Amino acid sequence: MNSEKVSPAAAQVGGRKQLSAEVEAFVREEIMTGKFEAGRYIRTETLAAHLGVSQTPVREGLQALRGQGFLRLEPRKGFRVLELRRSDIDDIFGVQADLAAELARRAATRLSWEQVNELARVHDELVVAVDAGDGVAVQRLNSDFHRLINHSADSPKIAMLLAVALSYVPNRFYETTGLYPPTDERTEILEAMKTRDPERAAAAMRVHIEHSGVVLQKFLDDKGILGS
Template sequence: MATTPEEGSNGRPRRRRSQLSDDVARDLRAWIMSGKLRPGAAVHLEETATELDVSITPVRDALLTLCGEGFVEPGHRRGFVVTQLSREDVLDIFWLQSRVAVELAQRAAGHLTPPGIDALQRHIDRLRTAVTARDVDAIANAEFAFHRELNHLARASKLAWFSLKMSWYAPQRMYSTDHTWGEFAVASHERLLAALREADMTQIAVETQVLFADAAQRLLAHLEHVGVWDESEESAADTLADSSS
């Protein structure tokens, strides 16, 4: 079937060229963090470009970005190899996200106005509706919008930028497809908003930490379930060393 200029060969909307490498890096990062790409797996430029319906150039640029982040390393035949992802890596990522998120939420509490409270409540209401409908994309969008609004209210643009960058390491679709997470997220966000209304800094920290601790444990359980750590980390490290030699 022929495609329009706005569509790729797989029928999905084409992305602007300036966004391609960032979008590909985001997709590959999510594949690694969700276990779709496992430690030691080879990532070939041509195959990845075909799967994502892009040219080789943004795939190469994205893999170089991920190489700098420690997710992949150069391998054979113009490809890359996924590096080891340990349980400690996952916990470290969410620990750091939690620390930054607590600071942003507490700062936001000091600037919260009735319109700001209303905006946060609308995002929670949209999240609840999306969870009830099991609309995966709407769940992800509503949850992201809540935290974007909260970070904006904090009036700390650089810290909010770091928070955004760190959010890329969470495989959001894994959470959005988990109905139990959706129900938990709605209740947790409601409790966080209640703490924000009262400017209760201790409870704001508690509720924020609960959100990220739960996210970390769900991801660890998922990676265990799909068998990312079936083999010892030492064996995986040996495989990576052999692949890159």
């Protein structure tokens, strides 16, 4: 199997439920980035040995992915990776764009000037990280940028639904691919926050998220693993 290990946090978590969630996230990431291609069989005992964990949390993590439509259980063969379709990516990012746009709309009038300045600082650091090709920093700062907006919206239920949608998106996409979010899209979001323009903020965020889906589609297309 792929030599990449599950997150170091998986070895430190204190409960089986958390560990199964780590396994679930790891396998989903491998599928969404094309490392576990369609048709591949994942056997519980093999993956458990590879990750250095017991079979129970692995089985639970794989069953969760089965329920989400990423895997199919086939008797005596194991869990089979199902094909990712273009419509799947459209659906995932369409929902994410709707939720993120609404959070941006609300945040535009609720961010304090201190928070706007913090958003600008993160944006500036992101520009530097992209120019330096520092994928780890880009991933972290991009998350910080969106987290600040989402939390400032003060809409916990929408943020919770967005978190569910985000669970289907590769967590380390920028870090592992070197494909970075466009600066001009993020700049437009920042300017909308500075001018306290809710509709501009929502529109800019929607464009940004939908474009991210297009980037992921192209990435998977280039690998030849995205179905129609």
